[in-house]
Amino acid sequence: MKADIRVCSAWRDRHDRPVYTLGEVCPECGAATENAVPAPFSPEDHYGEYRRALKRRRRQ
Numbered sequence: 001m002k003a004d005i006r007v008c009s010a011w012r013d014r015h016d017r018p019v020y021t022l023g024e025v026c027p028e029c030g031a032a033t034e035n036a037v038p039a040p041f042s043p044e045d046h047y048g049e050y051r052r053a054l055k056r057r058r059r060q
């Protein structure tokens with residue numbers, strides 16, 4: 001069985017968190033959705049981790 005979860009393509013601008021749906025448009029803002037393929041990592045998340053690691057290190 002193939003999951004066909006989609007996610008609002010503009011959620012970073014318009015929502016606090018990803019808005020998942022099965023439809024072609026976001027039920028909350030009407031923006032187009034894109035396939036919510038679980039990426040191994042996203043550059044943004046990667047740098048977020050990096051920043052958090054730096055902050056943690058600085059605090060010690």
Ligand SMILES: [Zn+2]
Pocket residue numbers: 008009010011014015019026027028029030031
């Ligand atoms: Zn949306």
